[in-house]
Amino acid sequence: MKTSEILKESAGDLWNKYTRHEFLQKMKDGSLDINTFRYYLIQDSKYVEIMLKSLLTASNKGPIDKVSNILSIIFETRDKGMEVHSWLLSKIGITHEEISKTGFSVSNYAYTRHLYYYATLGWDYFLASWSPCMWGYYEIGTYVKDSPNELYSKWAEFYASDEYKKRVDAILDALDSIQYREELKIPFIDSVKFEIKFWESALNRVETDIQ
Template sequence: MKTSQILKERVGGLWEKYVKHEFVKQMKEGTLPQESFRYYLIQDSKYVEVMLRGLMRASSFAPSSQATQILSTILNTRDKGMEVHNYLLDKLGITHEEITNTGYNLANYAYTRHLYYYSTKGWKEFLSAWAPCMWGYYEVGKYVADSPNQLFSKWAEFYASDEYKRRVEAILGALDSYEFSEDLLIPFSASVRFEIMFWEYSLRREETPFYELI
């Protein structure tokens, strides 16, 4: 069995709690409050910025072929992702200044610190910490794609796309080049838990007291 499949199997029911969280179900049904979605998009924008910094840091440990493939895949599919992201920000009146001036909620603060920590440990460790986000969003995107709410279906459009699927395949392919070890389960499992927390905090629109990442 591939390493990624073992990791997913080992987290058990946590994976289903992540990809079928109440936040996700409400997006699919079209009943998620717009303010919760707006809150989520701001926090996600902040997360992605740190995640990309972590990727660049971790890629210094990577075999050049793997780093090149993953980075080129992301760059080659960046336009579609940015098009959807900017469309949603515009529709919800979210400015870059608002994103910058909004604090990190506790889940996002912890999750981004977790990712950046593993970006300093090694390539396979970072891949294990990063994979739940990228892989899970592909499943979530396909699940939410037929939402009756135009904003939610538009959001899911990119994550359910072939372009995004290529990103996931490149990341999982790199992760699967390493043999499974219990050490990889630790960052993978923690990231799944952080993803669940990310949905929960967005659903409740928790306070955002953390303004700086150190």
């Protein structure tokens, strides 16, 4: 089995809880409260900023061919992602100033620091901690894209797109080039758990923000 397959299998039922969470079921049927989605988008914007910093930190420790492939594909497809993101922010009335002034939710703070920590440990560890997010969102996008709600279907279409799948394929290719080691399960499974917490945080909207 490939390293990615072993890691995904090691997550067991947690993977399904992540990619078919109540938050996503509500997106799919169009019943998710718009303020819940608004909360999610703000926190996700903050997550992406730290995630990219973590990627750059880890990239200094990775093989040049795999790192270059991932970075080039992300930059090649960034316009489409930014276009969808900007459209959503505009539709919902979220400004960049509001995002910068909003604190991290407890779950988001812990998740982004988890990513950065593994980025400082090494490329292998970072890939194991990062791949659940990128890989899972492709499955999620495919699941949600036919939502009757225009906002949710537009959001999901990007993650279900060929452009986004190129990112996922490059990340999994890099992950599968690493020989499987038991210790890679810890960052992978913890990231799946953090993804579940991310959805729950948005649904509940009761967590204290960390500035």
